[in-house]
Amino acid sequence: MFENFTLAHIPTLFVATATTFGGLMPFFNAEAAIEELGLPKCIAASKDAQSAMILSSARVTALGACMFPFYFTGKFSQVDTFMVIMGAYVGAVDAYVCWKEGVPGKAVFRRASGAAIAAWGCFGMTGGA
Template identity: 40%
Template sequence: MASFKPWRHIPPLLIATGQAIGGIMPFWDPAAAIRAFGLPEQIATAHPAQLSFMIYGSRATIIGVAMWISYLRGRLRTVDLLMALNFYGSATDAYTCWLEGEIGKAWFRGLLAIFLGGWGLLGVTAGA
């Protein structure tokens, strides 16, 4: 069994908290949530985009809560799996920002995708 190393738990808990709490932001201010995501103003103020972002937010919250539940139950391999699966979401976020000309946000989200995916695939949280 691997020894406990607190630094291994910081990134997944930050991601879990960010998703769990951040995912509810579109319910009270969808335009601000879209802007915080990094998409341009014409998307932030479009009603159909706001509705879609509320749907997106609910799924982000589900993933964040699932990560917290898994962590609190000691299922660190599941936390790593969810981190690895976040690669897809973050890579999609990066691609979407890129398509909308938000290059800085796209690079940030792309690097985040690599970090999250790598963290999970390597099993860093569980100490594999």
């Protein structure tokens, strides 16, 4: 299962694990998950926002879970593609919403993290390019 493992796979496995299992948090405590994302308490306390967070997190969990079969079957270029899309798009949306909601520090962190994830995939680091 791990015969092709290298240290370069650690960031990819971290992202896959964090999105798969971290995305489950809203099912158990949506308010805390919204706060962890970085949004203000007034949004986190909203039952409407909590329902939307659960729906959104299910989709992110599915993306993270899709990375594992590709990884374990050695399809590293496909895994890198997930990294690019999730890092660039999801990171940008997270940053935009945090910025718009008045948490610029969290917005910068989200954008920088997303850019690093996207760069990892863009340069084919999981595949060893």
